[in-house]
Amino acid sequence: MAQPTGEAPRLRKPSWKDPRLLIGLLLVLASTAGVVALLDSQNTTTEVYSARQDLAVGSPLTPDDVVPVPVRLGDAAGSYLSAGEQIPDGAVVTRIVSEGELIPSASLGRSDALDRKPVGLTIEDPLPSGTSTGDRVDVWVSLRTDTNSYEEPRLLLEAAEVAELTVGESALGASSSTLVQVLVGDEAMPDLLDALSNDARIAVVLNLGAGS
Incomplete structure (x- = not known):
């Protein structure tokens, strides 16, 4: 049987110009940036309104009925009444909101829609x-x-x-x-x-x- 001749090919050190190395580096950076952004969004607080006292169905909502509170809601922040927005004129409560409860935007409406x-x-x-x-x-x-x-x-x-x-x-x-x-x-x-x-x-x- 013939014996193999010649030297085995040597592994070459990766070059910074190797596109595979650059792509891998970009993926690592993108993943790291995504994790940082996620953690940052979870630590961000948003001010929304909570009920100062129990709010009965049909009662008008006024600034005296609410208290702004900072909370971490993430993507759910848009589902609640933001403290940065003005309470809509003529808004009434369409479902019971208990004292201290965050006020859902969906719990407000017009009296003629009750x-x-x-x-x-x-x-x-x-x-x-x-x-x-x-x-x-x-x-x-x-x-x-x-x-x-x-x-x-x-x-x-x-x-x-x-x-x-x-x-x-x-x-x-x-x-x-x-x-x-x-x-x-x-x-x-x-x-x-x-x-x-x-x-x-x-x-x-x-x-x-x-x-x-």
């Missing part, structure tokens, strides 16, 4: 402890009959949002009744007002399975 309005329901049975604004409740009604009795309860509103709770007290200090303001859509409003005007029995049940 499709839910608060209605007060007085109930005798207290809701579970811890029930608060923003929770969801089912509203059941028992209509009065001609013989002054009541029909079987039926579900009138499902997963209605609680706008406000006011617990009344008797002379002895015990809770006597609770005024629950729920947000009612225009399509359900006639049936609810008809039940209230005819002294129907109203029961409100906390709906734990509904999203707020």
Whole structure:
């Protein structure tokens, strides 16, 4: 068998003029610049408005209702009311905004565009402890009959949002009744007002399975 002759080719040192070396260097620099830019954007704070107190649906939004706070929101900053912008004239709150909550831009609108309005329901049975604004409740009604009795309860509103709770007290200090303001859509409003005007029995049940 013939023996190989000659010397093995030597590896040449890469030259700065080698295009592969230049391309690799550019990729490393671009990657580093991207990481630096990402970290810088995450550390950048933006001032947006938060609610000074609970804001009910339909209430006008004024400068007295908001507090500017610096937060790190990244790309989500545009979803909230910027402290650098003027509050739109005639803006009202279209959903409940709790005290200290950042105010989403989508929670503002015009009063004539509201499709839910608060209605007060007085109930005798207290809701579970811890029930608060923003929770969801089912509203059941028992209509009065001609013989002054009541029909079987039926579900009138499902997963209605609680706008406000006011617990009344008797002379002895015990809770006597609770005024629950729920947000009612225009399509359900006639049936609810008809039940209230005819002294129907109203029961409100906390709906734990509904999203707020």
